[in-house]
Amino acid sequence: MPKRILVRDDRTDRTFEWRPSGNETAADLLILIAEAEGSPLDGLMGKLELVDGLNGQPIAPGTTADTLRGDRVTARTGFVCDAEAQLAILREQYGGRFDFHRLGESASFLLDFGFGGLIECNGTNERLVVVSGHHQALMYLPSDFPRQRPTVTWLTAIFHPNLQAQCQVWPPGLVWPEPEREQAPSVTALVGALTETLVGMRADTGRLSGLLGRPANSVGNKRASSWFRKYREEIATFGESQLFCAPSLGGEFPLDLPDADWRLTGHVTGGEPLIFLSAAAAKAVRSRTFGSGWLVGTRNSRQGTDWIYVDRVLPADFRRGRPASAVGALHGTEDGQAIEMGDARSLYVGLSPDGTAVSLRYGERDLSGHFVGPLGPSDTEGSLLPKIRVETEQPLIAEGEQSEPGTMSAAKTGSGELVAIESTEGECPYCSGPLTGHEEWHNCPGCGVPAHGGCRERLSGCPNAACQQSPINSGQH
DSSP states (O other): OOOOEEEEETTTTEEEEEOOOSSOBHHHHHHHHHHHTTOOGGGTTTTEEEEETTTOOBOOTTOBGGGOSSSEEEEEEOHHHHHHHHHHHHHHHTTTSEEEEEOTTSSEEEEEEOSOEEEEEEOSSSEEEEEESOEEEEEEOOTTTTTSOOEEEEOSOOOOSSOOTTEEEOOTTOOOOOTTSSSOOOHHHHHHHHHHHHHTSSOOOSTTHHHHTOOGGGOOOHHHHHHHHHTHHHHHHHHHHHHOOOOOOTTOOGGGSTTEEEEEEEOOOSOSOEEEEOHHHHHHHTOSSSOOEEEEEEEEEETTEEEEEEEEEEEOOTTSOOOTTEEEEESOEETTEEOOOSOTTOEEEEEOTTSSOEEEEETTEEEOEEEEEEEOHHHHTTOSSOEEEEOOSSOOOOTTSOOOTTSOOTTOOSOOOOOOOOOSSOBOTTTOOBOOTTSOEEEOTTTOOEEEHHHHHHHTSOSBTTSTTSTTOOTTO
């Protein structure tokens, strides 16, 4: 007897019985659902997903009916796909310091953070608090997501009042809103708050736990709580420098940057300022699911004309203070109220209700155009939009020529070699990599803790939080 499967359409509150005759797949079921509601399948792809009625896990499109574990399937809006898209945009905004991997076709994501967070390690005579640049967490989207918030399990060692390895965690102060509210739940906001927690910008040290009615286990590390209370200002400054460092354009006018293609969207009629969005920032601005964020960039003027360059967009909780490098806000409203930027020369960017146009407001004036780039030649090829190109003066390396030292020639491809590396000097506290003769490293002149030179440069100081040369500047500890 052919298998019969009960299908509930969570979007329309309807129930069907699917009667496959052979090896039909989940993709075939999507076609039937589209026909049942009279919608073209193309309009549902990416917006609809099937989940197993037993465990709430997404069902891959190629899954056949006879391999389904149970006989119940739910069709719902593609929240997992939306979450994956949000994470992909966020990866670009963090510029290589955040990555993620979806575990198969499940609703679980492995999150990789390349920002500095504190851990404890064994020193010569004591336990040291040092900055480590590699951290991981596992995020799971439950079957009734986004009505129910995701669960997050921290995986790596951490020295923090509210983060603990192999335990479920939640960023202090983050509220997961109801989906029906104007402010929709956002995975972007969650990961952004997790990142702020990691670098120390968010921390609940338990001092007001009794007054605020927090659960007893909201603070997991009492020693870390005491440490964070003592160096609260230093940690907050360090955290903001990790996340909101302004991009360096060297004061150059964006159109003068070498080898840069800029696409003009709209019309520039001589008004100011001129607005420039990086390709990464433009993706966040045009996303319907990214949520609110700070526009991080720089501003300057040229020949009496002001210009603003937006390098990236970082998730924002507008109840918190405005970062020094923020030049404006994306979707800068909260419960319908405009966010007070504290500066009449601030940029507000939003997306039209139909998602087709970007709106820009500078102070009290609406702007009609902006530039997007730098873009590669293929991005503007064939476009009807105006194209502005600044030729580079630096010669390109011709095929077959020797590349710069330390780079790999394009002609050298293949599997390469696998060489065992042994370290007699231990590991770098920031990257956990071996301290070997193959990489430049040295002992800190201030405290003697060894680290790679590149890690010290990336951190702008010593990983040892107790060292005078630490970016946390806790030398009095």
